[in-house]
Amino acid sequence: MPHVTSADGTTIGYDRLSSDGPALVLVGGGLDDGAENVPLGEWLADTFAVVNYRRRGRGDSGDTSPYAVERELEDLAAVIEVAGGRAHVFGASSGGALTLEAAAAGLPIDRIAVHEVPYLLGDEMLAGWRSYVDDLTAALNDGDRDQALRLFMRLAGSSDDDIAGAEAAPVWPALVALAPTLRYDAACLGDGPPPADRLAKVAQPVLLTTGATVDPHSAGLPFDFFGAAADTAANYLPDGHRLTIEVAGHIADPALLGPHLSRFYTGQEPRNASTVP
Known part of the structure; x- marks a missing residue:
């Protein structure tokens, strides 16, 4: 498997799922060794040059101490460089929080989509x-x-x-x-709520997707936990778009999520999406 070296010398493992089309980098969430986004990446590979990577401490990626969110931003920057210097980015769950932090920090990211970022409210x-x-x-x-x-x-x-x-x-x-x-x-989620000050710095179009129902394995969460978090985050983004899709489970079915992402990354409005002013 190929690797790229981050700014602090950490080796980050990645896979190039396709080579034709606009560059698209996939960012995994919690307890993901890099495998969860592979089915989605394979679905999108016909249209985009997809790169899926293993965040530090996962799979074959290194884990240089001490940890800081800034080091993960450097990791993502190194992967984007491998992908072509600029890229669309998709972030799943807490990987979505990392993706939005990266955009706020000025990484060379084009369009951004995040699915069910677990920001906390109340x-x-x-x-x-x-x-x-x-x-x-x-x-x-x-x-x-x-x-x-x-x-x-x-x-x-x-x-x-x-x-x-x-x-x-x-x-x-x-x-x-x-x-x-x-x-x-x-650490990527910080204090818990959507970080209004940093989200306000994200100038790129951002699509925030959530499922219509809570994952059965997360039945203890409040109803529409992810939807309420996404609505709040979208209100802080200069160009936020919200989309609720009929998916069961926190990991979305690529056949259901993929078409909406493809439309969004190619500059089309996802069907049934709402734009937050």
Whole structure:
């Protein structure tokens, strides 16, 4: 697999899924080793030159200490350079928060689409977020990656039965290996709410997509958790566009999300999208 070297010397693994068309970089979310965006990238590969990468600490990418969000911005900048110097960007979940931070920082990004960025709203949710960050930090400092995963799943609305089922599943050890990166995703989300000051600096067109229903594995989240967060973020963006699509689950079906992204990245208004003034 090819690698690019970030500004601090960290090697970042990536795959070029196609070479023809406008450049498009895919940014993964929490507990993703780079695999989750592959089906979407393959769907978009007929139209775009797609590059999918593994964020630091995941898969074959390095993880130079100390961590800072700025280092992840440098990683993305290095991947964009490999992709051609400028690129459209898609960010999933917390990867969407990283993508918007990158645009606010002035990276050479064209159009941006983000799906279900988990910004938090309201006093109760924000208090829960602060408690999660403190408990996550303590668990990881103690080397208790299993507890870090449990904390994340509870924050994401999983029930005790869901967590027990995940612990018994074959995928649990792979998730345990990724647990230290939960701290990185938390850093990308900052204090929790959409960051009004930085989003105001994003001049590019931004499409914020959400599913019409909450993922069954996140039933503990408030109804329209992602939709309310996206609506608020869109109001802070100079050129924000909102789209709700009929998808089940936090990871959108490429056949449902892909056509809307393709239209948006080629300068067309996604069907049923609303533009936020």
